[in-house]
Amino acid sequence: MDTKDLPANILDPNCPSRVIFQRIGDKWASLVIQVLGNGPVRFSELRKMVSVVTPKVLTQTLRALERDGLITRTVHAQVPPRVDYELTAMGESLLQPLTMLRHWAESHVPTILEARDAYDEAQDEALLGSP
Amino acid sequence: MDTKDLPANILDPNCPSRVIFQRIGDKWASLVIQVLGNGPVRFSELRKMVSVVTPKVLTQTLRALERDGLITRTVHAQVPPRVDYELTAMGESLLQPLTMLRHWAESHVPTILEARDAYDEAQDEALLGSP
DNA sequence: CGGTATCCACACCGATACTG
DNA sequence: CAGTATCGGTGTGGATACCG
Numbered sequence: 656m657d658t659k660d661l662p663a664n665i666l667d668p669n670c671p672s673r674v675i676f677q678r679i680g681d682k683w684a685s686l687v688i689q690v691l692g693n694g695p696v697r698f699s700e701l702r703k704m705v706s707v708v709t710p711k712v713l714t715q716t717l718r719a720l721e722r723d724g725l726i727t728r729t730v731h732a733q734v735p736p737r738v739d740y741e742l743t744a745m746g747e748s749l750l751q752p753l754t755m756l757r758h759w760a761e762s763h764v765p766t767i768l769e770a771r772d773a774y775d776e777a778q779d780e781a782l783l784g785s786p
Numbered sequence: 787m788d789t790k791d792l793p794a795n796i797l798d799p800n801c802p803s804r805v806i807f808q809r810i811g812d813k814w815a816s817l818v819i820q821v822l823g824n825g826p827v828r829f830s831e832l833r834k835m836v837s838v839v840t841p842k843v844l845t846q847t848l849r850a851l852e853r854d855g856l857i858t859r860t861v862h863a864q865v866p867p868r869v870d871y872e873l874t875a876m877g878e879s880l881l882q883p884l885t886m887l888r889h890w891a892e893s894h895v896p897t898i899l900e901a902r903d904a905y906d907e908a909q910d911e912a913l914l915g916s917p
Numbered sequence: 918c919g920g921t922a923t924c925c926a927c928a929c930c931g932a933t934a935c936t937g
Numbered sequence: 938c939a940g941t942a943t944c945g946g947t948g949t950g951g952a953t954a955c956c957g
Contacts, residue, residue: 672891676810676887680807698918709950711921711952713920714919714920722901723902724897724904730919735918736918738918738919748890749890761803764806767854770855839930841939841940842930842942867937867938869939869940
């Protein structure tokens with residue numbers, strides 16, 4: 656693999672593809688997307704599934720995803736109100752790379768945790784030598 | 787796809803797989819990993835390629851990745867000093883899902899930007915109606 | 918039910934300066 | 938060259954309370 660295989664834009668600080676990586680890294684966004692992979696979910700259900708996000712933060716997340724065209728928000732005119740969030744076609748297409756990443760994570764997290772322990776232990780020993 | 791297809795752990799706030807998603811979302815980490823996909827790179831080169839990160843932040847990023855066992859740091863005993871960073875086997879295995887995500891990003895970013903413009907425009911119009 | 922509004926704490930990132 | 942040290946702004950997430 657040559658350096659030129661890396662698109663120039665990804666190294667550009669203004670590169671728009673960075674927005675994707677930021678979305679993925681967003682604390683709740685990728686979680687929401689994966690939950691919505693099962694079909695429409697309403698606000699309160701989403702809150703429960705994603706284990707008690709504050710409404711403000713969940714709203715922020717949903718608005719951002721809606722703005723990006725990854726999800727849709729549909730208000731049903733009824734009492735009590737009901738609002739469903741659903742993946743768009745583009746949102747669904749994101750599901751696949753996201754799932755791959757999740758699978759990678761699931762299979763490597765134990766190793767990563769071991770690596771961290773080893774690293775931290777080595778650091779502790781180094782500190783013991785010269786305090 | 788059923789709800790049960792989602793692993794319980796990803797919904798758990800203490801789930802370690804979230805650390806992966808955070809790493810990906812980290813402003814520099816995923817970039818560094820992709821740059822290192824071409825082989826070992828030294829500190830200063832990395833700084834240049836990733837378009838002027840401050841040394842502090844780059845160091846933080848590299849330490850975190852090293853701690854996770856995704857990259858190795860090798861110091862060559864010479865003057866001037868030379869330090870190479872390189873992907874571990876695990877780091878390389880992350881390259882593939884990361885690349886998929888990047889491809890997804892590259893092909894969908896234009897649509898996302900359009901969606902944002904449309905959304906913002908709609909918001910502006912709504913504001914004009916009731917100020 | 919599905920949000921807003923406010924306030925606050927803190928992690929994160931950058932600028933700058935200095936060191937082995 | 939490859940960092941470390943210190944300081945500071947800022948944006949992001951959380952707690953709490955209130956509204957249509």
